[in-house]
Amino acid sequence: MNFHYDTLEQCEAAINTLRTMGVMIPEQIFAEQKRLIAQKQSAEKAKTETPIYSTLVANYPYGEMPEEKRRCIEETVDLLLEDGPQAAEPGLLLGKIQCGKTDTFEDIIGLAFDRGIDIAIILTKGTNPLALQTLMRLRKDFRHFKDTGSIDQQPTIYIEDIMKVWRKLRQNVVDTNKCVFVCKKESTNMQHLIDMFKTNQGFLKNKRVLIVDDEADFASRNYRTVRRQALTDADGFPIEQKSEVELAVISQQIDEFRKFPSYCRYLQVTATPYCLYLQPDGELNLNGNVVKPFRPRFTKLVPVHDAYIGGKQYFEDSKDSQSMYSHLFHQVSEKCLSVLGKEDKRYVNSPTSSANLYDFTYALVSYFVATAIRRIQVRENKERNYRTSALIHAELSRKYHEWQKQLTNRIINDTKQALADKKQTDQRI
Numbered sequence: 001m002n003f004h005y006d007t008l009e010q011c012e013a014a015i016n017t018l019r020t021m022g023v024m025i026p027e028q029i030f031a032e033q034k035r036l037i038a039q040k041q042s043a044e045k046a047k048t049e050t051p052i053y054s055t056l057v058a059n060y061p062y063g064e065m066p067e068e069k070r071r072c073i074e075e076t077v078d079l080l081l082e083d084g085p086q087a088a089e090p091g092l093l094l095g096k097i098q099c100g101k102t103d104t105f106e107d108i109i110g111l112a113f114d115r116g117i118d119i120a121i122i123l124t125k126g127t128n129p130l131a132l133q134t135l136m137r138l139r140k141d142f143r144h145f146k147d148t149g150s151i152d153q154q155p156t157i158y159i160e161d162i163m164k165v166w167r168k169l170r171q172n173v174v175d176t177n178k179c180v181f182v183c184k185k186e187s188t189n190m191q192h193l194i195d196m197f198k199t200n201q202g203f204l205k206n207k208r209v210l211i212v213d214d215e216a217d218f219a220s221r222n223y224r225t226v227r228r229q230a231l232t233d234a235d236g237f238p239i240e241q242k243s244e245v246e247l248a249v250i251s252q253q254i255d256e257f258r259k260f261p262s263y264c265r266y267l268q269v270t271a272t273p274y275c276l277y278l279q280p281d282g283e284l285n286l287n288g289n290v291v292k293p294f295r296p297r298f299t300k301l302v303p304v305h306d307a308y309i310g311g312k313q314y315f316e317d318s319k320d321s322q323s324m325y326s327h328l329f330h331q332v333s334e335k336c337l338s339v340l341g342k343e344d345k346r347y348v349n350s351p352t353s354s355a356n357l358y359d360f361t362y363a364l365v366s367y368f369v370a371t372a373i374r375r376i377q378v379r380e381n382k383e384r385n386y387r388t389s390a391l392i393h394a395e396l397s398r399k400y401h402e403w404q405k406q407l408t409n410r411i412i413n414d415t416k417q418a419l420a421d422k423k424q425t426d427q428r429i
Contacts, residue, residue, distance in 0.1 A: 052113050053113075055110075056144075066305070072301065072303060073104060076267070077108055077111045079298050080267060088264060088266065090266040091268065091300070092216070092299045093267055093270075094300070094302065095301065095302030099271075099302050101269055105212050106137075106141050109180065113155070113157070117208045117209070118207040119178075119207050119208070120180045121183060121211045121212070122183065122212045125214070126184045126250075135182050138182070142159060142180070159179075161181075161182050163189060163192060167196075169196055185218070185250050204260070204261070206263075211257075211265070211266045213268045215269070215270055216270045217272050273296075273299075279295035314328055314329050330359065330363070330366075332360070333359055335356045339356050339357055339360075340395060340404055348406060351407055352415065360407070364415070371386070374386050392404060
């Protein structure tokens, strides 16, 4: 049997026709057809003026990319790459929590690459899991730009954590690829980024660099008060010393790095921009050190989709008892938070019967019931398993995380037992 189709739509239509007729579908043949069609489409995308951005738009995971989102991406890149005396000052990409900021700044990086940027530096919050998560997300979303050795190869994008590459970055890597380096906002990581550019100034200095500062309100611009060394006069009396204000370490390192590339643009990304807007205008002189501007010179808003659920639903609409969102927000009592924040073995024996842990038990049981319903719906409608996870964030200190884990496991086990016990009389279950 010979098959040949020009589009994926034709291929899918043929598969559906055969399935309707009850004919066995030659999976390998159709898989090869899909591969050839995808390869042909990729080659066509690579011929456009913006091959990276066009490919990202064509492979937008939620169907057709909304015009409003495209306009946000393209206008942001236009503003970032414009010339002028203030061009090096930061721009701000402002978006609501979980509205798609990461997806949007990835597209901005793609279009910036097409417009001449050579290297993107992504600054992430200073934890290993978040840095790894960012790295994995980038590799997934830029998967179309791996080196395949094909004649019709699209532009390639090299992605790596700064800790893996700072000692051994090779010139041919940055000369033959667009590069993305992920760097935690942590002093050692930042110093390695600086050292990499110092050591390789010969082939990095004239590369066009875009810094994307994710969660730019966190660690990027902090100040600290430093007291001068105590002094005494000739009679041994203390001389009054005024304290000085200086940049915190990460802020200093970001400023230092920005001086290395001859062409450097800076994009801040956040959902909470308040400390950025309150920065002073222009350069600062802190104890003889000139500090680069940090207040954003422009702001672009990430559009939200029609189904977005956020602060308005949680904190405004939830107060309306007639609204479905009144079920979305449940206040946790101070006593419950106190139990979660301090180990007390009395609660391990019977946590589900404790009034002080009612809110925590309610949250866990609500999660399991809701996801059970969702699993049933997805299995029936889409014939696949629905995977989900929950985050318990009740205490910053890791000291009590093990204690919270004990409580969580005990509540889950008690709930399982109550469900399994046919004689149980607990009306909540």
